[in-house]
Amino acid sequence: MTRVAIVDDHGLFRAGVRSELEGHVELVGEAASVPEAVALVTEVRPDVVLLDVHMPEGGGVAVIRGAAELAPGTLFLALSASDAAEDVIATIRAGARGYVTKNIATDELVDAIERVRAGDAVFSPRLAGFVLDAFAGPAPKPEDPELDQLTAREREVLRHIARGYLYKEIALRLGISAKTVEAHVSAVLRKLQLSNRHELSRWAAERRLD
Amino acid sequence: MIDGTMASTPTRAPLRRAPSNWGPGVCAGLGRHLGIDPLIVRIAFIAAATAGGIGVVIYLAAWALIPADTAEGAAPRRWRTGRSTIEVAVGMALIVLSLLLTARALGLLWSDVIVWPTVLVAAGAGLLWRQSFAAPRAEKPEPAAPDEERRERTRVLSRSGFGAALVIAAGVVFLYVTGALTAARDAVLAAVVVAAVLGIIFAPWVTRLVRSLASEREERVRSQARAEMAAHLHDSVLQTLALVQKRADDPRAVAALARTQERELRAWLAGREGGHDRLAAALEGAAGEVERAHGVPVEIVVVGDRELDDRGEALVAAAREAMVNAAKFGDGSPVDVYAEARDGELQVFVRDRGPGFDPDAVPPDRRGVRESIVGRMARHGGRAAIHSAPGAGTEVELTLPEAS
Numbered sequence: 001m002t003r004v005a006i007v008d009d010h011g012l013f014r015a016g017v018r019s020e021l022e023g024h025v026e027l028v029g030e031a032a033s034v035p036e037a038v039a040l041v042t043e044v045r046p047d048v049v050l051l052d053v054h055m056p057e058g059g060g061v062a063v064i065r066g067a068a069e070l071a072p073g074t075l076f077l078a079l080s081a082s083d084a085a086e087d088v089i090a091t092i093r094a095g096a097r098g099y100v101t102k103n104i105a106t107d108e109l110v111d112a113i114e115r116v117r118a119g120d121a122v123f124s125p126r127l128a129g130f131v132l133d134a135f136a137g138p139a140p141k142p143e144d145p146e147l148d149q150l151t152a153r154e155r156e157v158l159r160h161i162a163r164g165y166l167y168k169e170i171a172l173r174l175g176i177s178a179k180t181v182e183a184h185v186s187a188v189l190r191k192l193q194l195s196n197r198h199e200l201s202r203w204a205a206e207r208r209l210d
Numbered sequence: 211m212i213d214g215t216m217a218s219t220p221t222r223a224p225l226r227r228a229p230s231n232w233g234p235g236v237c238a239g240l241g242r243h244l245g246i247d248p249l250i251v252r253i254a255f256i257a258a259a260t261a262g263g264i265g266v267v268i269y270l271a272a273w274a275l276i277p278a279d280t281a282e283g284a285a286p287r288r289w290r291t292g293r294s295t296i297e298v299a300v301g302m303a304l305i306v307l308s309l310l311l312t313a314r315a316l317g318l319l320w321s322d323v324i325v326w327p328t329v330l331v332a333a334g335a336g337l338l339w340r341q342s343f344a345a346p347r348a349e350k351p352e353p354a355a356p357d358e359e360r361r362e363r364t365r366v367l368s369r370s371g372f373g374a375a376l377v378i379a380a381g382v383v384f385l386y387v388t389g390a391l392t393a394a395r396d397a398v399l400a401a402v403v404v405a406a407v408l409g410i411i412f413a414p415w416v417t418r419l420v421r422s423l424a425s426e427r428e429e430r431v432r433s434q435a436r437a438e439m440a441a442h443l444h445d446s447v448l449q450t451l452a453l454v455q456k457r458a459d460d461p462r463a464v465a466a467l468a469r470t471q472e473r474e475l476r477a478w479l480a481g482r483e484g485g486h487d488r489l490a491a492a493l494e495g496a497a498g499e500v501e502r503a504h505g506v507p508v509e510i511v512v513v514g515d516r517e518l519d520d521r522g523e524a525l526v527a528a529a530r531e532a533m534v535n536a537a538k539f540g541d542g543s544p545v546d547v548y549a550e551a552r553d554g555e556l557q558v559f560v561r562d563r564g565p566g567f568d569p570d571a572v573p574p575d576r577r578g579v580r581e582s583i584v585g586r587m588a589r590h591g592g593r594a595a596i597h598s599a600p601g602a603g604t605e606v607e608l609t610l611p612e613a614s
Contacts, residue, residue: 083476084479084480103472125509125511125546125548126511128511129511129512129513129548132513132550133513133514136513136514136552159548159550162511162513162548163546163548163559163561163605164509164544164546164548164561165561
């Protein structure tokens with residue numbers, strides 16, 4: 001089973017996620033603050049960390065920055081109450097492999113955890129919308145056209161995610177394999193993390209620190 | 211007795227030029243101020259005018275210096291406000307110059323050195339004093355527009371500054387002409403050094419003062435924001451929590467309340483509540499209504515945004531119908547709405563994961579609604595496509611080319 005750690009400063013919410021995930025994944029630890037989370041991740045090396053975005057002392061971004069190098073095998077999936085662009089984009093750019101909001105259904109959350117563990121990116125419909133927004137129109141100064149623009153296919157895949165389609169449904173509709181859909185999403189995630197399009201850096205910079 | 215007390219302390223009328231339709235009102239104003247008949251003042255002026263013309267000069271000076279009574283009538287106001295800063299300064303300077311020249315001609319002047327400094331002082335003092343004696347702003351309920359007030363303040367400041375500069379210049383000219391400036395240089399140097407020392411000593415204190423004032427203002431702004439947020443939370447979240455407690459035995463109602471509150475709070479946090487004059491806000495508003503009315507979650511993602519015109523409103527109405535349809539026939543599955551404003555067209559997708567149906571065999575109860583979606587889009591130059599198959603859910607696709 002996938003080894004999962006939960007990082008959230010709300011005890012009640014941790015308890016809720018714990019009871020939801022029991023039996024679906026192996027829960028290996030919980031942390032309620034940034035330093036606790038960094039210590040936990042480096043010590044137990046979970047496969048996937050469910051990461052709250054808003055926490056004192058820098059939030060999820062600080063956890064990823066502090067722990068990613070010390071625990072190279074660990075992947076981060078942001079699980080947040082916020083769906084503000086600044087939060088979503090900043091967390092993805094810090095290195096999270098996906099972003100889902102806290103009102104996600106249990107089976108979808110389990111599916112997202114497995115998908116992250118398998119190395120795929122997890123985009124909620126809203127995250128797909130943000131990405132389409134950020135990459136809308138031509139890049140003003142394409143420093144790296146490869147990174148600063150989406151291909152037509154990637155756009156099409158993101159649009160379907162935003163419309164609420166699952167990967168396998170998208171594959172069916174576009175006449176490509178599910179693996180190809182996943183490859184497109186991973187490519188988009190890479191662009192999201194590395195591109196210097198000013199919409200992305202602006203969102204990342206505007207994020208309030210708490 | 212009371213009358214006696216009143217009489218012993220007469221309240222003197224303020225020195226103002228009386229409103230008058232034919233002249234500056236100097237004599238009437240003086241008379242009112244001194245408590246004598248204006249006629250006496252007028253006779254005194256005429257007498258003074260015949261005695262070497264001094265009366266005329268004093269009359270003109272009084273005209274310039276005494277503010278008009280603004281309590282009534284527009285005519286006297288015109289006299290006062292019509293003169294600009296420069297005119298007042300030049301006028302005063304000319305009056306004094308003429309006085310000095312008269313004195314010189316009469317042999318009363320002991321030195322020509324004082325002429326220009328005195329003229330400059332007169333001009334500057336005229337400005338400054340006139341400012342001080344200016345009619346107090348009429349306290350009428352009509353509030354001055356903020357920028358108007360600011361302009362007025364700037365005008366007053368610049369006039370005062372101009373006057374002060376003239377007086378100082380006069381002092382410097384006088385010192386220079388009399389050769390006192392050379393001697394004064396040492397004193398000035400000492401004064402500058404003292405000022406610099408004082409500046410260095412008090413600068414931290416002054417900056418601290420300024421900074422504490424700024425932080426105080428910031429704190430005030432922050433507490434205002436907090437109060438606003440508290441008010442909003444009272445009206446919304448606390449209200450909802452109270453409702454949730456009351457209806458704790460009805461999980462469906464509680465879930466619906468929580469959803470509605472969440473949507474409302476998110477819209478508020480993102481700063482886009484109220485005002486449905488833009489596409490995204492209007493669609494989100496429609497989604498919220500459908501969610502409330504049917505108790506089915508409606509997830510909406512909007513990419514791009516537009517001002518909402520008539521056609522946009524038709525699109526929103528059609529999308530709303532599609533959402534209602536999806537909520538009704540989607541078997542309680544969440545409804546996904548995706549809208550995109552692209553170059554040249556607006557697109558909305560409304561999708562449910564319900565049982566779906568065969569589009570070629572549309573159930574009669576859905577035909578009417580379908581007409582109201584397809585027909586409405588067609589009327590506004592757009593189109594609607596309905597993709598559905600038994601077991602695969604239904605997706606309504608609305609496309610509206612933008613009018614060029």
